[in-house]
Amino acid sequence: MAIVFQKPKALTDAPLHYCPGCTHGIIHRLVAEAIDELGIEGKTVGVAPVGCAVMAYDYFACDMVEAAHGRAPAVATGLKRALPENIVFTYQGDGDLASIGMAETVHAATRGENITIIFVNNAIYGMTGGQMAPTSLPGQVTQTSPYGRDTATAGFPIRVSEMLATLDGPQYIERVAVNNVKNVNKAKKAIKKAFQNQVEGKGFSLIEVVSSCPTNWGMTPSKALQWVEEKMIPYYPLGVYKDRSAEKEGK
Amino acid sequence: MGEKVLMKGNEAIAEAAIRAGCRHYFGYPITPQTELAAYMAKRMPKIGGVFLQAESEVAAINMVYGVAGTGKRVMTSSSSPGVSLKQEGISYIAGADLPALIINVQRGGPGLGGIQPSQSDYFQATKGGGHGDYRLIVLAPSSVQEMADLTAKAFDLSEKYLVPAMLLADGTMGQMMEPVDLSGISEPEKAEKPWAVTGTQCKRKHNIINSLYLVPEQLEQKNFERYERYKVIEENECLYESFMMDDADICVVAFGIAARVSKNAVVAARKEGIKVGLIRPITLWPFPKAPLAQAADKVKGFISVELSMGQMIEDVRLATECKKPVVLCNRTGGMIPTPEQVLESIRNMAKEGK
Numbered sequence: 001m002a003i004v005f006q007k008p009k010a011l012t013d014a015p016l017h018y019c020p021g022c023t024h025g026i027i028h029r030l031v032a033e034a035i036d037e038l039g040i041e042g043k044t045v046g047v048a049p050v051g052c053a054v055m056a057y058d059y060f061a062c063d064m065v066e067a068a069h070g071r072a073p074a075v076a077t078g079l080k081r082a083l084p085e086n087i088v089f090t091y092q093g094d095g096d097l098a099s100i101g102m103a104e105t106v107h108a109a110t111r112g113e114n115i116t117i118i119f120v121n122n123a124i125y126g127m128t129g130g131q132m133a134p135t136s137l138p139g140q141v142t143q144t145s146p147y148g149r150d151t152a153t154a155g156f157p158i159r160v161s162e163m164l165a166t167l168d169g170p171q172y173i174e175r176v177a178v179n180n181v182k183n184v185n186k187a188k189k190a191i192k193k194a195f196q197n198q199v200e201g202k203g204f205s206l207i208e209v210v211s212s213c214p215t216n217w218g219m220t221p222s223k224a225l226q227w228v229e230e231k232m233i234p235y236y237p238l239g240v241y242k243d244r245s246a247e248k249e250g251k
Numbered sequence: 252m253g254e255k256v257l258m259k260g261n262e263a264i265a266e267a268a269i270r271a272g273c274r275h276y277f278g279y280p281i282t283p284q285t286e287l288a289a290y291m292a293k294r295m296p297k298i299g300g301v302f303l304q305a306e307s308e309v310a311a312i313n314m315v316y317g318v319a320g321t322g323k324r325v326m327t328s329s330s331s332p333g334v335s336l337k338q339e340g341i342s343y344i345a346g347a348d349l350p351a352l353i354i355n356v357q358r359g360g361p362g363l364g365g366i367q368p369s370q371s372d373y374f375q376a377t378k379g380g381g382h383g384d385y386r387l388i389v390l391a392p393s394s395v396q397e398m399a400d401l402t403a404k405a406f407d408l409s410e411k412y413l414v415p416a417m418l419l420a421d422g423t424m425g426q427m428m429e430p431v432d433l434s435g436i437s438e439p440e441k442a443e444k445p446w447a448v449t450g451t452q453c454k455r456k457h458n459i460i461n462s463l464y465l466v467p468e469q470l471e472q473k474n475f476e477r478y479e480r481y482k483v484i485e486e487n488e489c490l491y492e493s494f495m496m497d498d499a500d501i502c503v504v505a506f507g508i509a510a511r512v513s514k515n516a517v518v519a520a521r522k523e524g525i526k527v528g529l530i531r532p533i534t535l536w537p538f539p540k541a542p543l544a545q546a547a548d549k550v551k552g553f554i555s556v557e558l559s560m561g562q563m564i565e566d567v568r569l570a571t572e573c574k575k576p577v578v579l580c581n582r583t584g585g586m587i588p589t590p591e592q593v594l595e596s597i598r599n600m601a602k603e604g605k
């Protein structure tokens with residue numbers, strides 16, 4: 001009998017704690033599938049963030065390190081410099097990567113660290129109960145922007161992929177989403193490529209995944225996916241923002 | 252016996268670390284420890300090591316955390332304001348039970364303070380600094396030779412007990428040039444590190460470097476276990492120098508540069524017929540309580556000489572259970588007490604009760 005669906009080997013048997021309908025689970029699966037397909041589990045070291053994915057160290061079957069809030073790219077830098085033959089990735093939310101850890105993110109990118117970053121943008125702080133994130137949309141109601149994000153006082157959302165693509169350091173930056181099958185398939189390809197780049201020693205790859213937080217957005221899972229399509233993706237257009245290998249091929 | 256070479260304290264630390272097998276250094280520029288980073292920047296690329304100028308001290312210490320998780324020798328260095336920024340990472344390293352070496356070449360504070368020597372980070376180094384229940388092994392050199400020797404020792408202790416170590420020096424020690432013999436420092440035998448994250452090779456369950464325990468009973472247990480290890484360290488690893496204490500009526504307590512100044516004052520006071528000695532803690536944590544407790548039964552008082560508003564003095568009082576008076580002889584903000592100032596303090600104590 002052919003097996004058509006099974007858990008990737010790179011995920012442990014630990015039950016995921018994510019809320020029903022949360023897309024963190026899909027993204028975990030895509031990362032694990034990429035690790036399986038490239039056959040790199042045994043030499044991979046992952047870095048978990050502070051955020052809803054804090055327990056990722058229990059879910060990925062490879063060696064794992066739990067970083068302080070926002071410091072995952074620095075921790076990954078240390079790991080990769082000590083273990084240049086290994087594969088090192090971080091998995092981070094938007095508060096982690098684009099607020100408290102922005103300096104670590106930008107500098108790992110500009111150094112072209114040969115690591116892979118999976119950046120989960122759900123426009124909110126999930127773990128702490130739904131506060132405004134650097135990626136929260138203008139007007140978005142959160143616990144700490146109860147009247148909607150007012151850009152006059154709270155500033156504007158940060159488009160991380162666009163910003164990092166202005167640097168010379170990164171190899172590959174793409175924004176994907178996981179709100180429908182088509183986008184999931186594209187996300188899968190991008191994540192795998194981000195790991196493949198590292199295997200080939202090409203340098204810094206970051207995949208921004210537009211994700212959802214039905215719990216703190218106060219929506220049903222299906223309504224949340226609709227919100228991704230209607231609100232998030234227009235502000236955060238999907239696509240490749242930097243790909244040095246394509247630039248070279250194009251020449 | 253090896254040959255002596257003339258070196259600055261900061262450089263002696265760097266060379267000693269390299270000889271002790273450290274191949275990973277992360278730092279961010281700050282006075283007065285600059286020569287250390289510069290030395291590493293020059294040497295590491297030549298010996299297949301890593302020198303990385305991080306974007307901040309926060310990033311540097313988190314890079315240290317990453318390397319420490321792989322079981323390799325790693326260090327960072329900074330001075331007071333930068334060490335404040337490292338406290339987050341230090342707490343995580345302590346919480347994950349990893350070895351690492353942090354160098355603090357202290358300068359005056361608080362705030363941006365100044366760039367002249369100080370010992371005012373004593374509390375920060377020995378009482379926590381970062382959040383949570385943890386300790387650092389803290390070593391305080393008082394010569395360039397000790398800058399080198401204690402660097403190697405700090406790596407060894409840190410790995411033996413899986414407790415991060417700090418070398419607490421100051422601006423004078425960093426800048427001072429003295430002859431040093433580095434021939435005794437070498438890389439230890441490679442030890443097994445079954446906890447390290449180096450890839451499972453798909454042959455073992457994954458290792459996790461972590462300090463998060465959401466179940467309070469588990470976190471309490473972890474802290475209990477760590478404090479059992481601390482107890483062993485306190486029993487076995489106290490280091491101090493005792494100078495002219497045999498017949499002493501007065502005990503001067505000082506570490507680092509303050510101990511050098513104090514030694515001169517003790518010698519001068521002896522010439523005046525005052526029976527005074529010096530206890531110089533070399534490990535600030537564990538603090539050498541036993542020799543101080545013993546002295547408390549013999550001497551009439553203690554003088555704590557410090558480049559701060561008086562921080563170690565609290566540990567002297569605790570160690571001696573306030574059996575005898577403890578007075579402070581200090582300068583702060585980048586100033587150093589002179590031997591005359593210490594001598595005056597000794598004379599004053601000698602006069603009392605006569």
Ligand SMILES: Cc1ncc(C[n+]2csc(CCOP(=O)(O)OP(=O)(O)O)c2C)c(N)n1
Pocket residue numbers: 050051052053069092093094095096097120122124125126127128133
């Ligand atoms: C230094 C520090 N500050 C604040 C926190 C509290 N905290 C925990 S998770 C979190 C937000 C995480 O949000 P995000 O990165 O967007 O991830 P998500 O939970 O949405 O997946 C915060 C602020 C912390 N643990 N450490």
Ligand code: SF4
Pocket residue numbers: 017018019021022023024052122126127212213214215216
């Ligand atoms: S709080 Fe939001 S991001 Fe976190 S698990 Fe629940 S739905 Fe997902």
